[in-house]
Amino acid sequence: xxxxxxxxxxxxxxxxxSCKNKEVHESTETVMVTGDEHAHDHTATVGIELDNGQKWQxxxxxxxxxxxGEKMVNDFHGTQLSDYTNLAAxxxxxxxxxxxxxxxxxxxxxELHKWLNPxxxxxxxxxxxxxxSTADTLVxxxxxxxxxxxxxFQ
Numbered sequence: 001x002x003x004x005x006x007x008x009x010x011x012x013x014x015x016x017x018s019c020k021n022k023e024v025h026e027s028t029e030t031v032m033v034t035g036d037e038h039a040h041d042h043t044a045t046v047g048i049e050l051d052n053g054q055k056w057q058x059x060x061x062x063x064x065x066x067x068x069g070e071k072m073v074n075d076f077h078g079t080q081l082s083d084y085t086n087l088a089a090x091x092x093x094x095x096x097x098x099x100x101x102x103x104x105x106x107x108x109x110x111e112l113h114k115w116l117n118p119x120x121x122x123x124x125x126x127x128x129x130x131x132x133s134t135a136d137t138l139v140x141x142x143x144x145x146x147x148x149x150x151x152x153f154q
Contacts, residue, residue: 049152055152057108061101062104065101072087076139077139084132085127088127091142095123115145115149122138
Protein backbone atom coordinates (compact mmCIF):
# COMPACT_ATOMS: atom_id res chain seq x y z
CA UNK A 1 0.00 0.00 0.00
CA UNK A 2 1.37 3.46 -0.87
CA UNK A 3 2.57 5.64 1.99
CA UNK A 4 -0.01 8.31 1.19
CA UNK A 5 -2.81 5.74 1.37
CA UNK A 6 -1.59 4.55 4.76
CA UNK A 7 -1.35 8.16 5.89
CA UNK A 8 -4.81 8.95 4.58
CA UNK A 9 -6.33 5.95 6.35
CA UNK A 10 -4.53 6.81 9.57
CA UNK A 11 -5.63 10.40 9.25
CA UNK A 12 -9.24 9.41 8.62
CA UNK A 13 -9.17 7.53 11.90
CA UNK A 14 -7.60 10.51 13.64
CA UNK A 15 -10.19 12.87 12.16
CA UNK A 16 -13.08 10.73 13.37
CA UNK A 17 -11.47 10.69 16.80
CA SER A 18 -10.77 14.44 16.61
CA CYS A 19 -14.33 15.26 15.60
CA LYS A 20 -15.69 13.38 18.58
CA ASN A 21 -13.19 15.16 20.83
CA LYS A 22 -13.99 18.56 19.30
CA GLU A 23 -10.47 19.59 18.34
CA VAL A 24 -7.91 19.12 15.62
CA HIS A 25 -4.31 18.60 16.63
CA GLU A 26 -1.29 19.96 14.80
CA SER A 27 0.16 16.43 14.70
CA THR A 28 -2.72 15.43 12.41
CA GLU A 29 -1.29 17.79 9.82
CA THR A 30 2.00 15.96 9.58
CA VAL A 31 0.23 12.64 9.15
CA MET A 32 -2.09 13.89 6.42
CA VAL A 33 0.32 15.54 4.01
CA THR A 34 4.06 15.06 3.88
CA GLY A 35 6.55 15.55 1.11
CA ASP A 36 5.08 15.64 -2.38
CA GLU A 37 1.84 13.93 -1.44
CA HIS A 38 -0.10 17.10 -2.21
CA ALA A 39 0.59 16.48 -5.88
CA HIS A 40 -2.26 13.98 -6.24
CA ASP A 41 -5.91 14.94 -6.36
CA HIS A 42 -7.16 15.25 -2.77
CA THR A 43 -10.66 16.06 -3.95
CA ALA A 44 -11.30 12.68 -5.54
CA THR A 45 -14.51 11.28 -4.15
CA VAL A 46 -13.77 8.48 -1.72
CA GLY A 47 -17.04 6.70 -2.31
CA ILE A 48 -19.35 9.39 -0.95
CA GLU A 49 -22.91 8.18 -1.25
CA LEU A 50 -26.13 10.14 -1.37
CA ASP A 51 -28.88 9.54 1.18
CA ASN A 52 -31.28 7.48 -0.96
CA GLY A 53 -30.65 9.84 -3.87
CA GLN A 54 -30.88 12.96 -1.69
CA LYS A 55 -28.20 15.20 -0.21
CA TRP A 56 -27.19 14.54 3.38
CA GLN A 57 -28.39 17.03 5.98
CA UNK A 58 -25.61 18.83 7.84
CA UNK A 59 -26.41 20.11 11.30
CA UNK A 60 -27.26 23.81 11.25
CA UNK A 61 -24.41 24.71 13.60
CA UNK A 62 -21.85 23.53 11.04
CA UNK A 63 -23.23 25.25 7.94
CA UNK A 64 -21.98 28.79 8.71
CA UNK A 65 -18.39 27.51 8.88
CA UNK A 66 -18.76 25.57 5.64
CA UNK A 67 -20.26 28.61 3.92
CA UNK A 68 -17.57 30.92 5.31
CA GLY A 69 -14.78 28.63 4.09
CA GLU A 70 -16.37 28.34 0.66
CA LYS A 71 -16.75 32.12 0.42
CA MET A 72 -13.11 32.67 1.40
CA VAL A 73 -11.88 30.23 -1.24
CA ASN A 74 -14.17 31.61 -3.95
CA ASP A 75 -13.18 35.20 -3.14
CA PHE A 76 -9.49 34.25 -3.33
CA HIS A 77 -9.84 32.07 -6.44
CA GLY A 78 -8.81 33.75 -9.66
CA THR A 79 -7.33 36.81 -7.97
CA GLN A 80 -3.74 37.95 -8.18
CA LEU A 81 -3.39 37.65 -4.42
CA SER A 82 -0.30 35.76 -3.41
CA ASP A 83 -0.98 35.50 0.33
CA TYR A 84 -2.13 31.91 0.15
CA THR A 85 -0.54 31.12 3.52
CA ASN A 86 -2.97 33.55 5.14
CA LEU A 87 -5.86 31.90 3.28
CA ALA A 88 -4.70 28.50 4.58
CA ALA A 89 -4.48 29.84 8.14
CA UNK A 90 -7.98 31.32 7.93
CA UNK A 91 -9.37 28.11 6.45
CA UNK A 92 -7.76 26.13 9.25
CA UNK A 93 -9.52 28.34 11.83
CA UNK A 94 -12.86 27.88 10.08
CA UNK A 95 -12.29 24.12 9.81
CA UNK A 96 -11.47 23.91 13.51
CA UNK A 97 -14.74 25.71 14.26
CA UNK A 98 -16.55 23.37 11.87
CA UNK A 99 -15.18 20.32 13.65
CA UNK A 100 -15.92 21.82 17.07
CA UNK A 101 -19.55 22.34 16.06
CA UNK A 102 -20.01 18.77 14.86
CA UNK A 103 -22.78 16.87 16.63
CA UNK A 104 -23.53 14.57 13.71
CA UNK A 105 -23.58 10.82 14.14
CA UNK A 106 -24.22 7.78 12.01
CA UNK A 107 -24.09 7.47 8.23
CA UNK A 108 -24.33 11.22 7.52
CA UNK A 109 -21.31 11.81 9.78
CA UNK A 110 -19.38 9.02 8.07
CA GLU A 111 -20.18 10.39 4.62
CA LEU A 112 -19.16 13.90 5.69
CA HIS A 113 -15.77 12.59 6.75
CA LYS A 114 -15.27 11.09 3.31
CA TRP A 115 -15.38 14.66 2.04
CA LEU A 116 -13.75 16.37 5.01
CA ASN A 117 -10.57 14.32 5.23
CA PRO A 118 -9.30 15.11 1.70
CA UNK A 119 -10.52 18.70 2.10
CA UNK A 120 -8.44 19.18 5.25
CA UNK A 121 -5.48 17.67 3.41
CA UNK A 122 -5.82 20.34 0.72
CA UNK A 123 -5.79 23.11 3.33
CA UNK A 124 -2.65 21.64 4.89
CA UNK A 125 -1.02 21.30 1.47
CA UNK A 126 -1.87 24.95 0.78
CA UNK A 127 -0.26 25.97 4.06
CA UNK A 128 2.88 24.07 3.05
CA UNK A 129 2.93 25.17 -0.61
CA UNK A 130 6.35 26.41 -1.63
CA UNK A 131 5.36 28.53 -4.61
CA UNK A 132 2.48 30.44 -6.14
CA SER A 133 1.90 27.94 -8.95
CA THR A 134 1.37 25.08 -6.50
CA ALA A 135 -0.83 27.29 -4.33
CA ASP A 136 -2.98 28.26 -7.33
CA THR A 137 -3.48 24.59 -8.19
CA LEU A 138 -4.46 23.83 -4.60
CA VAL A 139 -6.93 26.74 -4.52
CA UNK A 140 -8.49 25.32 -7.70
CA UNK A 141 -8.77 21.97 -5.93
CA UNK A 142 -10.37 23.64 -2.89
CA UNK A 143 -12.96 25.24 -5.17
CA UNK A 144 -13.67 21.77 -6.57
CA UNK A 145 -13.83 20.36 -3.05
CA UNK A 146 -16.57 22.80 -2.05
CA UNK A 147 -18.43 21.96 -5.27
CA UNK A 148 -18.20 18.31 -4.30
CA UNK A 149 -19.55 19.18 -0.85
CA UNK A 150 -22.50 20.95 -2.48
CA UNK A 151 -23.18 17.83 -4.56
CA UNK A 152 -23.58 15.54 -1.55
CA PHE A 153 -24.56 17.76 1.40
CA GLN A 154 -27.00 20.51 2.35
